[in-house]
Amino acid sequence: MIPRPFELHSPSTLSEATLLLKNTDDSKALAGGQSLVPLMKLRLVSPAHIVDLGKIPGLSYVREEKSRLLIGSMTTHDEVATSPLVNRRCRTLSEAASRIGDQQVRNRGTIGGTLCHADPAGDVPAAIVALEAELKVAGHRRKRVIKAKDFFQDMFTTSLRQDEIVTEVSVPVFPPRSGGAYLKLGRGASDLATVGVAAVITLDGKGACKDARLALAGVGSTPVRATKAEDVLRGQKPSDDDLVAEAGEKASEMSNPSSDIRGSAEYKREMFKV
Numbered sequence: 001m002i003p004r005p006f007e008l009h010s011p012s013t014l015s016e017a018t019l020l021l022k023n024t025d026d027s028k029a030l031a032g033g034q035s036l037v038p039l040m041k042l043r044l045v046s047p048a049h050i051v052d053l054g055k056i057p058g059l060s061y062v063r064e065e066k067s068r069l070l071i072g073s074m075t076t077h078d079e080v081a082t083s084p085l086v087n088r089r090c091r092t093l094s095e096a097a098s099r100i101g102d103q104q105v106r107n108r109g110t111i112g113g114t115l116c117h118a119d120p121a122g123d124v125p126a127a128i129v130a131l132e133a134e135l136k137v138a139g140h141r142r143k144r145v146i147k148a149k150d151f152f153q154d155m156f157t158t159s160l161r162q163d164e165i166v167t168e169v170s171v172p173v174f175p176p177r178s179g180g181a182y183l184k185l186g187r188g189a190s191d192l193a194t195v196g197v198a199a200v201i202t203l204d205g206k207g208a209c210k211d212a213r214l215a216l217a218g219v220g221s222t223p224v225r226a227t228k229a230e231d232v233l234r235g236q237k238p239s240d241d242d243l244v245a246e247a248g249e250k251a252s253e254m255s256n257p258s259s260d261i262r263g264s265a266e267y268k269r270e271m272f273k274v
């Protein structure tokens with residue numbers, strides 16, 4: 001299908017972009033276009049104004065500062081997935097980015113775009129919640145920082161205001177003695193998660209679990225932190241199979257998935273245990 005007519009704006013600065021978003025009724029930012037353009041083609045959304053972020057310099061980078069990874073919002077999924085720095089310092093995030101769609105989608109789609117799209121079955125949103133990341137946001141008149149746990153409000157709904165643009169994702173690097181992963185059950189190379197689990201586990205000097213952070217994708221209207229499963233693991237040796245199975249049970253209890261084309265709610269709840 002062909003989208004309804006719209007006016008395309010290509011600002012070259014962030015302040016120009018936020019002003020355009022503020023002053024134009026019914027406008028949307030455009031990043032990689034991998035979610036917005038299909039929605040426009042299907043006419044599920046038909047913004048009158050599109051504000052392309054692609055000409056604004058300085059929004060694509062990955063660097064480490066003061067034990068945090070700073071990732072520009074226009075950094076593509078491929079750049080996140082293949083960054084040696086992200087892989088070394090925050091493996092959960094590189095694994096999540098590497099599981100998005102196919103290579104073409106990862107070449108175009110951006111970390112800011114997938115967070116702002118806020119699909120509850122998205123891979124990176126769950127990872128960002130487990131990692132306790134923060135999002136730096138610029139509005140027309142002010143900047144602010146939003147914690148990942150406060151960013152996702154509902155299905156496809158974030159706490160961004162109309163004139164606000166996400167400029168950076170700031171992720172604490174793994175503490176010492178930590179490991180992490182993102183596991184996804186999907187229907188093929190180019191599909192969202194039937195279920196997904198993002199994890200970061202930190203051990204103490206004796207090999208017991210000092211901290212566990214787990215977040216689930218595909219559970220309900222937003223990514224969900226599986227706090228009851230984390231409580232099961234904390235203070236225990238995570239090599240114990242019964243303990244891991246109990247954590248899986250608790251994660252499943254905290255999920256509230258819907259039946260959809262990817263599977264029944266019952267199947268998804270069962271898969272969270274695995």
Ligand SMILES: Cc1cc2nc3c(=O)[nH]c(=O)nc-3n(C[C@H](O)[C@H](O)[C@H](O)COP(=O)(O)OP(=O)(O)OC[C@H]3O[C@@H](n4cnc5c(N)ncnc54)[C@H](O)[C@@H]3O)c2cc1C
Pocket residue numbers: 028029030031032033034035036037038053073074099100101102105108109110111112113114115116117121122123124160164165166167190191192193
């Ligand atoms: C075939 C296919 C398969 C896919 N598979 C997966 C998958 O397996 N897992 C997965 O998680 N996702 C998947 N996706 C979605 C993909 O991750 C998109 O890249 C992502 O959802 C949107 O990123 P984008 O940069 O393309 O954003 P856009 O499509 O450009 O924008 C998405 C939304 O975010 C807003 N926005 C974008 N950037 C900003 C910003 N910086 N500040 C404020 N608002 C902003 C836009 O206004 C729009 O509402 C798939 C997409 C396709 C087409």
